[in-house]
Amino acid sequence: MLQGKKILLGVTGGIAAYKAVEVVSRLRKAGAEVRVVMTKEATEFVTELTFREISGNPVTVDMWAPVQHWNVAHISLAEWADAVLIAPATANILAKAALGVADDMLATTLLAVTSPVFFAPAMNCNMYTHPAVQENLEKLAARGAHIIPPGTGKLACGAEGPGRLAEPADIVATMEKFFKSGAQLSGVKVLVTAAGTIEPIDPVRYIGNRSSGRMGYALAEEAVARGAEVVLVSGPSALTPPAGLKNFISVETAKEMREAVLREAETSRVIIKAAAVADYHPKTVSDQKIKKNDEELSIILEKNPDILKELGQKKQPGQILVGFAAETQNLMQYAKEKISKKNLDFIVANDVTKPGAGFNTATNLVKIVSRDGGVEELPLMDKREVAKRIFDCVLPDELKK
Numbered sequence: 001m002l003q004g005k006k007i008l009l010g011v012t013g014g015i016a017a018y019k020a021v022e023v024v025s026r027l028r029k030a031g032a033e034v035r036v037v038m039t040k041e042a043t044e045f046v047t048e049l050t051f052r053e054i055s056g057n058p059v060t061v062d063m064w065a066p067v068q069h070w071n072v073a074h075i076s077l078a079e080w081a082d083a084v085l086i087a088p089a090t091a092n093i094l095a096k097a098a099l100g101v102a103d104d105m106l107a108t109t110l111l112a113v114t115s116p117v118f119f120a121p122a123m124n125c126n127m128y129t130h131p132a133v134q135e136n137l138e139k140l141a142a143r144g145a146h147i148i149p150p151g152t153g154k155l156a157c158g159a160e161g162p163g164r165l166a167e168p169a170d171i172v173a174t175m176e177k178f179f180k181s182g183a184q185l186s187g188v189k190v191l192v193t194a195a196g197t198i199e200p201i202d203p204v205r206y207i208g209n210r211s212s213g214r215m216g217y218a219l220a221e222e223a224v225a226r227g228a229e230v231v232l233v234s235g236p237s238a239l240t241p242p243a244g245l246k247n248f249i250s251v252e253t254a255k256e257m258r259e260a261v262l263r264e265a266e267t268s269r270v271i272i273k274a275a276a277v278a279d280y281h282p283k284t285v286s287d288q289k290i291k292k293n294d295e296e297l298s299i300i301l302e303k304n305p306d307i308l309k310e311l312g313q314k315k316q317p318g319q320i321l322v323g324f325a326a327e328t329q330n331l332m333q334y335a336k337e338k339i340s341k342k343n344l345d346f347i348v349a350n351d352v353t354k355p356g357a358g359f360n361t362a363t364n365l366v367k368i369v370s371r372d373g374g375v376e377e378l379p380l381m382d383k384r385e386v387a388k389r390i391f392d393c394v395l396p397d398e399l400k401k
């Protein structure tokens, strides 16, 4: 999977820098082309010459060194890379990357990179478990970076605990796995809807729901990770669209969501409707803010179009249509009814009364029900993991390569 891939390796100043030499050797044996950027501190542990010999390419350390191969070195290195690996990643580079500090060649290059980034941390166990380091790792992971966790054991400093650089073979295996799954949906268009729609009452008020968009964003992230051409149509959400997503369409109302979805649907191979679409909207929207005059206020609601049902009616041959069903009772019965009523291939059903399931939680507890009656019941898990399992389940055999 690494044949012909261009890997930019960042080596930072930790004792595990010597292990990065083996990482380069393994990457090259697997067919990758490797260029190395070292921090000045890293050169205290291993020489530039070692990495130059083992990578077969010049090594960059200094931002201000005379230009040899590139016009603007950090930009061209960043553009060149199919992936960036920082191994070992010290607490310092994690903090700088998390904050966006650009005070040397490696940190500056990291800011210019648009390809996937992997961090393999290595440090003393107390440093590794320090909340500052953990927060930085979380921040980087939330932005789409891949963290290759350290091993646990006796560390060079004599302490025992987590912090030992992951084995070079495991680091390379992680990257191989990434490129393998990253190619799975290459050329396949995936349309995902997320978050709730909001339906205006007057210029300052609306009817909304509790959906945060987390499930839909996790699905879009997973589809991007598998190399798909992803379109995410989202109602208002506090979340940041996944890194690497090219087509993000922001909508407010069910009507706007319908327009965007119908425009994109025909050319989409897989459509997953995780959005919590409002079933009704106020029949009339007041031009002016409604004043509190009477004791009671009635708002007449009018039915919204059922987008998923319309997609089911217009389904293209080979298209996979996946709906969501948030229920508070008779989960399986309603789920099965929705599959046939809306002409779906799968429905992801969750009982939103269960703890940790449904709206505005980091986790979900779902059953994936297929058109032929098959049910995959998943335990309570992180929405990102649920997203993975949904794709594993709903993709047709020819896309499961």
Ligand code: CTP
Binding pocket: 254, 273, 274, 275, 276, 277, 278, 279, 304, 305, 306, 307, 308, 309, 322, 323, 324, 325, 326
């Ligand atoms: N959905 C949609 N358009 C709507 C309402 C819902 O596309 N106007 C989609 C949702 O994105 C979700 C699925 O339909 O994938 C299930 O939504 P739900 O509200 O549970 O279905 P309803 O048909 O509205 O069923 P009910 O209100 O009877 O539970």
